Amino acid sequence: MSDVQVLIIGGGAMGVSLAYHLGKAGWSDVVLTEKNDLTHGSTWHAAGLCTHFAHNATIQEFRATSVRLYRDILPEETGQGCGFHPSGAMRVTRNPDRMDEFRHVAGLSDFTGYPLEILTPKRIAELYPLASLEGLLGGIYEPDDGHVDPTLATQAMATGAKARGVSFFRQNPVTSITREDGIWRVETPKETFRARHLVNAAGTWGWEIGHMMGLNIPSVPVLHQYLVTDTVPAVADRIAQGLPELPMIRDPEESWYLRQERDGLILGPYEKEAQVWSVDGVPPDFGAELMPPDLDRVEHIIEAAMARVPALETGGVKSVINGPITFTPDANPLIGPAHGIENGWLLTGSSMGVMEGGGAGWFLAHWMTHGAPPMDALAVDSRRFGSWADRDYRVAKAIECFGLQFGVHYPFEERPAGRGLRLSPLHDRMLARGAIMGAAHGWERPNWFSDKPGDVAHESFQRTNWFDPVAREVECVTNRVALADLSVFSKFEVTGPGTADFLETLGANRPPARGRVGLIHALTPAGGVVSEFSVARLADDAAYLNSAAAAEEMDHDLLTAHAAKHDVRLRNVTEEIGVIGLMGPQSRSVLASLSDADLGTGFPWLSVREITVAGVTLRAMRVSYVGELGWELHARAADLPGLFDALEEAGKPHGIGFYGAYAAGSMRLEKGYRGWGGDLTSERTPDEAGLGYLIRTDGRDFPGRDALLQRMDKPDRWEMVLLSLDSGTLDPFYAHTVRHEGQPVGIVTSGAYGHRTGLTLALAYLRTRGLREGLTVDILGQRFDATVLDRPPFDPDNTRLRS
Template sequence: MSDVQVLIIGGGAMGTSLLYHLVKAGWQDVVLVEKNDLTHGSTWHAAGLCTHFAHNPTIQELRATSVRLYRDILPEETGQSCGFHRSGAMRITRNPDRMDEFAHVAGLSDFTGYPLELLTPERIAELHPLARLDGLLGGIYEPDDGHVDPSLATNAMAQVAQRGGGTVRRYEPVQAIRREGGAWIVEASKATYRAQHIVNAAGTWGFEVGQMMGVNVPSVPVLHQYLVTDTVEAVADRQARGLAELPMIRDPEESWYVRQERDGLILGPYEREAQVWSVDGVPPEFGAELMPPDLDRVEHIIEAAMARIPALGEGGVKTVVNGPITFTPDANPLIGPAHGVENAWLLTGSSMGVMEGGGAGWFLAHWMTYGAPPMDALAVDSRRFGAWADRDYRVAKAVECFGLQFGVHYPYEERPAGRGLRLSPLHEHMRARGAVMGAAHGWERPNWFADAPGAVAVESFRRTNWFAPVARECETVASRVALADLSVFSKFEVTGPGVPGFLDTLGANRAPRAGRIGLTHVLTPAGGVASEFTVARLSGTHAYLTSAAAAEEMDDDLLRAHATGHEVEVVNRSEDLAVIGLMGPKARAVLEVLTEDSLGAWLSVQEITVAGLPVRALRVSYVGEPGWELHVARDDAVTLFDALEAAGQAHGIGYYGAYAANAMRLEKGYRGWGADLTTERTPLDSGLDYLVAAEGRDFAGREAMLARQGDSAWSMVLLEVEPGEVDPFYAHPVYCGARVVGVVTSGAYGHRTGKVLALAYLREPARDDLSLRILGQARAARVLDVAPYDPENARMRDG
């Protein structure tokens, strides 16, 4: 048996990049096993496109890191080219919404520092003279984009890694994996390994290797075709004249990309109806094979591409590549710890494995080395899907993602596939009252309430059909009383004699005393915010913790890891309990009709009887109005809701959803985990000094957080923004004069205050001459020193 520190399973671009970066980080005894040869599966037949275009800064950095690695670093280290061509790339459109999307991505790139240029039709013609301009509104240009030879890049990473002490073992398929004696035992065809860490980088086989690990890996192979033309005269002529390579061009409305390949062209169509392949198990003998061409499926897309670039029709088809690529339910890769198992990691599921692989290996190597990701990981964290992401879900979402590979990404996007998996007991009640539902970690939750059941949200970057209903919801909460279904919260019981020590060392804030509620932030080793918990202290030996829906698996892992050394039991109650929000100045009057128990002070927790039912009542509010979160057994939720609704009729009771809650919490300046609070920034950076009690206490990340105080100029501010036709949402650059000094993390129109509000991080202490760029429009902004709504919390204290 061979003892190794890390065993990486899979030798595509992703796994080989991790080997390279772990060796660079100083790890010893790192072994990569590959069932065939390096690049077999998907990497070898990829078109090699590399881009900086992304809607999320972490995804953008994965892609930009890949470009730097393939273009600059590996050629310098090996003395050989990876075949990287800096051709540039453009996306063109005839869709006004798409131009909004392009403007938004260009704004994000102003902050991240990767230059993207919005294009007029005339500029498109200048950059790509073979493209027709009929009907085009414009586009976006990515000057540093290009394409790489996937095999050259992967083998270059392997070469450098092996030179540094890493090991690559080809033609050694993994046959079984088990946990034994605190280590991973991996049986492969040529050897058995005892590994401290294992990494599933199996790509096409990611699901199967996940099954061996006991981990759900929600990825599906989908067949993608592209064709390579023979010589195209117009391209050959440009070559003969020594002209620069044509930029890659994508038409997202017609769903294709085209790039130059020597004196010909490559055309890659994405059909709307994806063809999934080997969902329940990829054939073990599969390696560097392709499927037969099936151009009938994409004929209409080919015709559209030739209409836009007539030169495509001049070259005959030389080669058709039809092979599998993997898709996750949101088309982002799975990177990070595997849920529920120790020292197991995922680095798989990327539909853009070459484009993201170089950066993905860097990202996970940093996480494994330092105990925290180098950037906010929420978009890629392998635990963003739970056990609810079953076969039907992963297939439905893979088909949807493939078909919407070039779909417009709206700021409040809700896609229809794979819905209805996790339903609150109040789901039908909400729908009957006009709730328009959204999805949160598999749950259905009300986003907003229409006048009648059956409404759907109109997606746009601008104010849309839910703006006025949300205004009514906010008015109801502020002036009367409203109900909300908050059952999507992640919920955990912690019991046992070790609860005091468990809570005191959990996060940056002190634990609340019995009967009280506190907010605590669990930190990464680097001092960033890993998790945010509302901690309700029921007794000396019993605590109840709630957190964001999307954090369920991450927080479950975190709490169980922290329980080590404490005499406590952690139980996930997320499915067992429902939560009803009762918020507004008339909330107390409603409850008093239904209970004889004392209702307690602000930030208290009590177990009381309401309408004859046992209820855990938390007097806490995320919306800035007096109210309660009422936590109740799932089977009792409907009865409790009906009683509250009936008692509230005399007070004009209504309902509110997630969009209204977001607008109201911004009026209070409340930070939201996953948007405003991430692993990248400390609680002190985030303006949460009042929730940090560092003196005399020991908790993870404490020293790093304090050490970063003097070095970092980052600070979160609440901005009032000049009104305009578009409200801020996220990822808008903040300018001080002509300099980019920050980025918006969340924003909305505050209906109670009549103010346009945004939370933003600034990387220098700028206060004057601030503005946002929202879809290319400059909007003046000023820092608010206090929250614009009830800054003294009088309404919540006195209600």
């Protein structure tokens, strides 16, 4: 029996990268066990494409880190080449929306330091003379992209890991996993391991290893095939002339990629109807096998590729690779702590394991070493899916993601597969009143309300068909009263004699007094915001915490770990309690008609009371994310429909209406309110986010306190500002570069049009504090003047909230 610090299960690019980076970070007693041999599963048959194109800065850093590792670091450290070809890459399109997407990604990349070039058809011809320009509007060029030999890259990482003491066991499948006294016991044919940390990096086998760990891993193997041609004369001629390697080219509308392979080409089509494989367990003897070719499935895509690059037709098919790759419900990998299991980790589910593996291993090694990720993890955190992500969901979403591998990623996009899993008690009522639904952590929630039967959201980077309905919702909230279904909140109850200490040591702010409501930001060890809790102090020994829907599993883990240090009981009551928002200047009148409670001086802003409304006993919290007089009414889920009906009827004389998430997003920006997951992330402190008034450190100790204080003393810390943009009808959303006198200095984290103020607004981080003049914001390739607002433009003194 071997006692080890870390046991990594899986010897693909992801797992070996983690072994390498843990070794670099100084970990000892690190072991990797592999069922077959390194790279077996999906790594060995990958096409090896490496790109910097990404819609998310963290994903982009994964990919950029992988390129640096394969191209520069590993060959220098190990003396082993990775077969990296710095060919560059481009994407071309005939779709105007796609050009907006390209401009958006290029704008983000200006800030992250990986600049991409927007292409005209003329420039496409210069970079890729074998391409037909017919119908093309333009494209985007990724100059630092390339492709790598997956086997060489993985073996080089293994060499680097071994040099740092990591042990590898090949041909050694895991047969069972149990836990004894907080230690993982893992049985294999060659050894029984007792490991403090266990990492599921099993890729194709990730679901099965997860099942052994007691986890639900929402990943599915999907078959992907690509073909390798014989000699293509036009490519051979270029080689004979000493011309550089052709850049990789992708046509997302036709759903294919193409790269040079010696004097031939590799074509990878992604069909719209994915073929899932071995959903409930991979065959025991599967290792480095492939499926038979099935080119009939992709014949139409091959024909489209030949039309775009006619030279492709001149090379015969030399071989066809048809093997499994894994897809998660959103096509991003599962990385980070496993929900509910101490020292269990995931590094699996990547459909682009070679492209992202080098960076993903670095990312998780940092997380395991320092107790927090090096960058915002929300896009990849393994806990972004809950137990609701069942078999049908993961299969439906894998098929959807594969088919939309080259789909346009719109801001606020809502994809249709796997919906309707978590329904509020008010779901049918919301639909009956015209709600257009979105998905939030499996929940259905109203995004906006339409008065047109059968209406659907039109997706675009420009203003879309929900702009005017949202304006009407905002007007109703501002001048009358409106209802909202807010049941998607994550909800937790803390009770017991240790409640006061639990709250006092939770985060950066002091807990509220009894009967009051306050915000507490829990921090990473480095002082960044990991969670935001709205805390209602019900009694000396009882509190009620709310947080974002998407944070449910993450916050449950955080609160569980914190509760273990205190004499309290923690309950996740997310499913048990529903929430109705009643907002607007007439909200008090509506509520007073249904309750005998004191709703005036006895119920001030930021307070919580247990009251009875229409015969329903509930928790009423006088808080408002939209900047108006209003209440959140938290009641048992079973009581919510009757409560809603009573409120709606009582509100009819006051012109009651409804509002959704998009209207709330517009109104909260007019108040300068920060949102968790976009404006508030683990990378930035509450101080940098402009929430210094919610930091109370005197005489208190909490996780991240010392790091927070150190960062608050640094003059180079970032600063969040509220901007007003002169952008006409082009509204910001997120990930737009902010410039000062032409140079990138910041990034927009959220934005919208403010219907009450007539201002286009955005929250943004600036790398340099104090910048106030000469600021602009890039939106879809256009540059607009920006003004820093020192105070929120709507009700800056909170007169309406306090009324």
